[in-house]
Amino acid sequence: xxxxxxxxxxxxxxxxxxxxxxxxxxxxxxxxxxxxxxxxxxxxxxxxxxxxxxxxxxxxxxxxxxxxxxxxxxxx
Numbered sequence: 148x149x150x151x152x153x154x155x156x157x158x159x160x161x162x163x164x165x166x167x168x169x170x171x172x173x174x175x176x177x178x179x180x181x182x183x184x185x186x187x188x189x190x191x192x193x194x195x196x197x198x199x200x201x202x203x204x205x206x207x208x209x210x211x212x213x214x215x216x217x218x219x220x221x222x223x
Contacts, residue, residue, distance in 0.1 A: 153207055154216040157190060159183045173210055 180186030
């Protein structure tokens, strides 16, 4: 079985209490973790749960599997 792979941008933000928030705006998913790696792992699990509950087509409806994601850095 051929799996589709989606590339989605996420933001990882350090919080005041020392934990981290991982957020994927396109999928409307936000989680926290004690480390940035844990927050990313938790986001992955949350997305798996969304797919399980609502289906892949619904969760990734706004994302093309062929889209490339890059980081753009702007300095003023």
